[in-house]
Amino acid sequence: MKRLALAFAGASLAAALPCASLAAAPVALGPRVTTSHLQGDAGTAVLQTASGAPVASLELWFRAPSTGFGKEPVVSLARLAAQAVAASKPIVGDSLGEAVSAVGGKLAITVYGDSVAVSALVPANAATAIAKAMTVAYFSPVLTADGLKAAARDVEADAVVAAYDPDVVVRNATFEQLFSAGPQRYPALGTVKEIAAISFADVQSFATRAFRVQNAVLSVAGTVDATLLASVSSGRPASADAAAEAPVASTPASAPAPVTKPFDAAACGFGWAGPPIADERAATTMDFIADYLFRSETGVVARAVAAKFPSASLSGQFVTLNDPGVMYLGFSGVRPDDVRPLVDAALAALRAPLDPARFEAARDAFEYHILADLQTPSQIADNFGWYAVEGNLAYAPGANDATGPYFEAANAMTPASVAEVAKRYLAGPPVVVTLSPEAKTKSAAGTGT
Amino acid sequence: MRKIAAAAALATLVGAGAAGASPLRYPATVTQATGGMRVSTQADPDALLTGVQIFVEAGLERQTAATNGAAALTAECVARTPVAVAGASQPLRDAIASLGGSLDYTIEDDNVHYYIEARPDRMPQVLALFGTALAHPDFSAATLPAARAEIVRHAGDGEHNPLHVGVQMFKESFLEQGSAYPEYGTAGSVSQMQPEAVRSFHDRTYRRGAVWASVAGRSTPAIDAALGSVARDLPDGTLPALDVKARPIPATAPRIVAQRDIARPFVVLGFAAPAPGSKDFGAMLILQSMMQTAFQASSATTVLPNDRAIGTFYMFDSVPSSLVVYVNGGTGVDPSLALRAIILLSKAMSDKPLGADSLRRFQTQAEGAFVTDTTTLADRSYVVGSLAAGALADRSINGAVEAIESATGADVQRVAKTYLQRYIVAFVLPRAGSAQSD
DSSP states (O other), rough: OOOOOSSSSOOTTTTTOOOTTTTOOOOOTTTTEEOSSSSSSBBBEEEEOOOOSSEEEEEEEEOOOOOOOSSOTTHHHHHHHHHHHHHHOOSSSSSHHHHHHHTTTTEEEEEEEEEEEEEEEOOOOOHHHHHHHHHHHHSSSSOOOHHHHHHHHHHHHHHHHHHHOOHHHHHHHHHHHHHHEGGGSSOOOOOOHHHHTTTTHHHHHHHHHSSSSEEEEEEEEEEEOOGGGGGGGOSSSTTTOOOOOOOOEEEEEEOOOOOEEOOOSSEEEEEEEEEEEHHHHHHHHHHHHHHHHHHHTTHHHHHHHHOOOOOEEEEEEEESSSSSEEEEEEESOHHHHHHHHHHHHHHHHHHHHHHHHHHHHHHHHHHHHHHTSSSSSSHHHHHHHHHTTTTGGGGSSBBEEEEHHHHHHHHEEEEEEHHHHHHHHHHSOOHHHEHHHHHHHHHHHTTTO | OOOOHHHHHOOOOEEEEOOOOOOOOOEEEEEEEETTTTEEEEEOTTTTEEEEEEEOOSSSSOOOGGGTHHHHHHHHHHHHOEEEEEEEEHHHHHHHHHSSSEEEEEEEEEOOEEEEEEEETHHHHHHHHHHHHHHHHOSSTTHHHHHHHHHHHHHHHHHHOOOHHHHHHHHHHOGGGGGSOOOOOOOOHHOOHHHHHHHHHHHHHHHHHGGGEEEEEOOOOOHHHHHHTTTTTSSSSOOOOOOOOOOOOOOTEEEEEEEEOOOSSSSEEEEEEOOOOOHHHHHHHHHHHHHHHOOOOOSSSOGGGGGEEEEEEEEEEEESEEEEEEEEETTTTTHHHHOOOOOOHHHHHHSSSSOOHHHHHHHHHHHHHHTOOOOOOHHHHHHHHTTTTTTTTHHHHHHHHHHHHHHOOHHHHHHHHHHTTEEEEEEEEOTTTTOOOO
């Protein structure tokens, strides 16, 4: 469904399909959802009131390339800037990180190819104060040298961990092959050396442009009501050129070739370009296919791989993006030749209509999985934020509980329509990336190390 | 290396914080007898799903050395028992998945609990299937070998996790009888367990009077009715009460050492801790939160438990309860310095009562951490169900929040003095030859 479990990719291609503005008129969603603008007719706020745990999830989403707005990509820039804002202590009061910690909450920053998400899960009785602190911090960013230093330390530590994680490395490499240009080619986190080379001025410039109210979606869910929105800062005054950022294009590679990279452990990744978010029926069907074939423990391919290679791990999903979406499938602990026949056989079978009873059971399971991924305030707020920055908030699963465009599309699927989408998007050869310990050995021998 | 910050430096309350704000409360929990079974429900009308926990008093404490791993093997067999859906027979777990739901189980000291999640309209059918398998699990050659392989695999996974190894070492020193065994047994014990032993464990422990349930999420009369029938086919009766006691922790801080194939050392400190509903419960929740945040790396974003240099678990659902503080040498922290800091903090907390301002800060933080850690239907239903049998049965999950609110500075001092001055230290060290890369 919707998005990357690991926060290192995402795609948009503005040239192919104009993206909905972040400042579009408020969308009518479910009965428990309020939408409004954050300032005048700029920015978007979406709030879902829900019973349950006495918590609120507050998420600020910005549409911004992870590699910055300049011609030359600066890998890690968005993450470092977002982290630095959260760590910087204003002249009066606490940093956002301290404020969230003080109320027992949790703060996370996630960067995708074309967006930045700042997420706080807090007790409901602190939600108004944290919403204010969060919007003040980001809409009028005050960066300090100490804040940037602390942020660099944390981002560098995360980058080191990511560099040794085969799931992250193979995913990044697959997206690098899928796209020939644009932020999707690059990981959200680079090397320690790259992070250390980013200047204070670069960070400040990025923060000033990206973290504007006009470019923001504030997504809130939990046991709070719309009065919370009155506490939100409207940030710096709007100027004539203060529109939301347009999506930055990432160009799909025309004929991506298989690639092998040296790494300590065996892993492999497969990627296919898929439908844009505007094609709701096809995108929902791709979600269904990912669930039916690749979902851990229950998917057809996941089970076949587990039976044959018990130590292998699999992660697969359709990443719903502005244009194009991406069907991604990654394995660690195996080589492409091990699993490719299983993947190809499963996809070939899906290009013919499924048995009706099997299809209905698979759709029931799929709809349950979607609902299970929408049960906490964090999941709901995250979902709204993602679909808003990708340009189709109304399509967000759960926007109208278990109805609305997403579930309408799921209910409209038939075995034949699933087969048709599989033929359209998954019949061609995928991008294939191999991480190989042997290649690492050869590489080391070649360089004399 | 990440710095260990002092507690006071991290405890600054945001100016517009939660002081004086409305109290944090979950939806009220209602407990009733349904079909003779106790069911505690935290209804949540906005939820799109229903989460149900079925508890059976067939946990670790009912095992013996000869049946080490039987609780898990029995549960896995239940999950794999063939049931019929639309005329086709398939394992229970798959059948529930095909209906739009999921089934998991967890082995605890005093129970095994099965978590079932589904759309509300499907839940009655799912519960009926589950009730059939619960009463008549398949221990035949068609199911048991695969179940055994799965449990052996879990047991092996635990051996590769240094936190799991360290906590288990503490439990083996602290607890007695079956509670001291690992939740999946050992590869050896499970591999050798005969079908008769598993069947006997089931026959002995799966009794109608030893089952209770909890619900979080959407609640309907049809689900209530179905819950009333879940244990209907089990033999009548209850289990004899067990009096599982903790071994006294000596003042000498016993140290136990194990070696594993890990790159960096991992240290676990285990303390005795009060049970939920006791007068010390709220103060211990505050102390746990204090220890968690006192040693949190000074990152703006929240560090995940696996990446923390020092972390804590208050295992209030264990019988007897305990508190674990761990030091993850893989994060670059110096374990000996970290141990010293933990011990100094526990002594400082026992020296004098917290002042009113500090207490309020730590209460706010502890309450916030508690509620933000308990948001999923699985977590909420588990906490509701685990509290249902104890002194907090009436107030349930809100009772835990209220316990934090009502604790005093003197309570915190008393609890630090009572529980945090004696501990067991478990060292999980790299085996000679294990990789140690910088």
